[in-house]
Amino acid sequence: MFQREFALRLTAKPGDALFNRLSVNSQFWAKCTHIMKVGRNNFRPPPQVDSSVVRIEPKLGRDRPNISFEEFDGMLRFCFNRKNKTLRASWFTKEVLAIVEKNYRLYCAMNNIPVDDTVIEGGGDPDADDDDDGDDENMDLDDATRSKGPAAGEDGDGGMDVDDDDTPDFFREAAGAASANQPPPKTPSRRQKTKVGELVREKIRKVLEDVTELADKRASKCDENDFLKLLFAFNSEGIHFA
Known part of the structure; x- marks a missing residue:
């Protein structure tokens, strides 16, 4: 039994929204079958996510690509x-x-x-x-960071907005003056x-x-x-x- 989203990734087929590298690799080694959903209300105390039961039958050597x-x-x-x-x-x-x-x-x-x-x-x-x-889909991020948006320094303004922090004006002005005296970064x-x-x-x-x-x-x-x-x-x- 796994967290439901992870279970659906294990068993996803080409074209499914959750089909990814984990799906291909898990199905390379085993036949993965979704058995049943287990709702969170079946537990006390209830967790914040649903679960699923998955049958994982390892493939024998002859059933697995010899690569x-x-x-x-x-x-x-x-x-x-x-x-x-x-x-x-x-x-x-x-x-x-x-x-x-x-x-x-x-x-x-x-x-x-x-x-x-x-x-x-x-x-x-x-x-x-x-x-x-012509596609606007995002890159396939790691599952742990998928919901966090772009990381700092990447396209999409994922970094912290400096104007929203609590830095005193004095330090901001000093930092601005210091950066003004520095030459612009060289283009790689x-x-x-x-x-x-x-x-x-x-x-x-x-x-x-x-x-x-x-x-x-x-x-x-x-x-x-x-x-x-x-x-x-x-x-x-x-x-x-x-």
Whole structure:
């Protein structure tokens, strides 16, 4: 018996509102079936949440895909980074591209594959974050922080409003004067675009668009077969996640 929302995540299917990485991973290892709801009024004293009973039947080896779970889960982290965005939008971000490139370099080093680090003239890293496909859904935050909104420093003004605190005016004025005498922060330099970086970017595009044709699909709509197909295609291109 679990808290109801957690139980519904364990048993959620593709397309359900609560379907996430936990759903895929739990169902990778076991068959999860929702048995019954247990209302809070069945307890004394009653808790603040409802519960659910779930049957969890571990899959035998022959019923489970013969793959590395660590690598499977590593790929799912990228897919569910923005579960309500398309997979194209989830993968073509600067952070994901940088991690995948690092993994690819490690794979090449371990297999004696030469890497072309030639810098491509004409500028830095392309704006990989131009991935807005018209969706307004938020990123798939961790369950513990989902209800708290954006964290401080992130888009959405999630930080504390300084004007609403109890800091005396004297200290505010002193802080303002000190910041006025400081030079403006430097804009971080853009990462140089290299041939190996472009190669990795093309490999991801090929996997999503040509091989699996899942680029325009959302992770929240994909089933286990879709994710297994993705992992096989990435591995075939020399891209690994563990």
